[in-house]
Amino acid sequence: MSEARTLFDDGGVRVRAVDGHGSDVVVVTFAPWQRQQNVAAEGFGETFLASSGIDAIHVTCARNDWYQAEAMAAVIPTITAALEGQSRRRVGYGSSMGGFAALTFSAALGLDSVIALSPQYSVDRALVSFETRWAEDLEALRWRYPMTAGPGERATWNLLYDPFSADARHVDLIRALRPVTEFRLPFSGHPSGDFLKQTRLLSKMVLTLLRNDAEPARFRPAVRCRRRRSAAYWRQLARVLAGRQNLPAAMRALTQAVTLAPGHLDYRYAQGQLAMKLRDYTMAVGSFEAAVAGSPTTAQYYYNLARALRAAGKPEPALEAVRQAILLNPREEYSGLLQRLVRDNGERGSASAS
Structure with missing residues (x-):
């Protein structure tokens, strides 16, 4: 005892x-x-x-x-x-x-x-x-x-x-x-x-x-x-492979980490960041959405979701995401993205009107 x-x-x-x-x-x-x-x-x-x-x-x-x-x-x-x-x-x-x-x-x-x-x-x-x-x-x-x-x-x-x-x-x-x-x-x-x-x-x-x-x-x-049964192993392997600029192999390793630990938000967030580098914006959006769902008070997750949505050609959801990021943390970087999205939407509106 x-x-x-x-x-x-x-x-x-x-x-x-x-x-x-x-x-x-x-x-x-x-x-x-x-x-x-x-x-x-x-x-x-x-x-x-x-x-x-x-x-x-x-x-x-x-x-x-x-x-x-x-x-x-x-x-x-x-x-x-x-x-x-x-x-x-x-x-x-x-x-x-x-x-x-x-x-x-x-x-x-x-x-x-x-x-x-x-x-x-x-x-x-x-x-x-x-x-x-x-x-x-x-x-x-x-x-x-x-x-x-x-x-x-x-x-x-x-x-x-x-x-x-x-x-x-x-x-x-x-x-x-x-x-x-x-x-x-x-x-x-x-x-x-x-x-x-x-x-x-x-x-x-x-x-x-x-x-x-x-x-x-x-x-x-x-x-x-x-x-190979460790999510931490695949995450670190992905980090090393990404540092060596082998991004496809890094994504395969990181996907394995997410499969083993689907609730690990850092892994989902990292997957979104890597997907952005690979220009797989559909995966990036899905990964950042999962991160946001798991931690709805993390401004950085919303900011990167907005970036992915913008790259995927979805300006209105992107505006909503970046505004949420600014509500949580009014960083200059986030405000800059908001301004770019507003400008993009204005240019689209002008093009439609003409």
């Missing part, structure tokens, strides 16, 4: 122990980057670990501050004190931002191993000038705890990532700090955990790595065998 105890909570960072199982391993997890953070949310992998009878300490946060808050100066000693005197194996576990934290604080926490899914080396532009995905997080961020400050040598760093994504450049920088064990998951995208869930390999790999270090080759056959 698991027990939950709050060890630290200042409103910005919370630390909870979910234990009582008496497991031979204790896991310290860090919440990943999320569009909407919630310091009171369940910890990363909490249900899975508890159901597996594994004791854990979970760190959650109120915003995507990449665990650079001043409170971390108190959080780390709090966790260390909770682990003091225990001889069992200590493992850090996190994805993306959480993977960064698990690696960065592994030495301070005295961890034996870290399982880092799609870990980021940093979001500090002074250190990763190529990285643009997390730009909004930098506005009020003071980089207090860089990974370079104390990588240590004790813990085994297991990095599970897609070598065909931007994460590969982060792994290059992490590898330069100290030895790592790399589990390459081609076309798994970011975060690679979604791919592993879809292939039903995540729990197997994590449970194996929690209790023992393992060689990457052990899992390669299963990854290759199951990857």
Whole structure:
């Protein structure tokens, strides 16, 4: 029977122990980057670990501050004190931002191993000038705890990532700090955990790595065998193929992703964007309509639907769509499209009158 105890909570960072199982391993997890953070949310992998009878300490946060808050100066000693005197194996576990934290604080926490899914080396532009995905997080961020400050040598760093994504450049920088064990998951995208869930390999790999270090080759056959059942795999493959300007092949891959996950709006939206490049405006309209139906408050979806409708020769529905986009978000780009559509309609009207 698991027990939950709050060890630290200042409103910005919370630390909870979910234990009582008496497991031979204790896991310290860090919440990943999320569009909407919630310091009171369940910890990363909490249900899975508890159901597996594994004791854990979970760190959650109120915003995507990449665990650079001043409170971390108190959080780390709090966790260390909770682990003091225990001889069992200590493992850090996190994805993306959480993977960064698990690696960065592994030495301070005295961890034996870290399982880092799609870990980021940093979001500090002074250190990763190529990285643009997390730009909004930098506005009020003071980089207090860089990974370079104390990588240590004790813990085994297991990095599970897609070598065909931007994460590969982060792994290059992490590898330069100290030895790592790399589990390459081609076309798994970011975060690679979604791919592993879809292939039903995540729990197997994590449970194996929690209790023992393992060689990457052990899992390669299963990854290759199951990857085609993953929508994330086909989406990332489509992204890579599109980057290589093989648009027809990219569309085939993306269509497979949509087939496997028809309710995934990002996939439908991406399909619409690719269809526009291929000048398949009928498909583009259908894809953007599906995106709008799934998220009727997203202005960008309406804007691109309007673009597709205009290209498909349907000016009146296009006007309606772009006006809805402007109601939701009065961006200059959207107003520009409205003006072009009004002009187009006026020119059509003049041509009809003559």
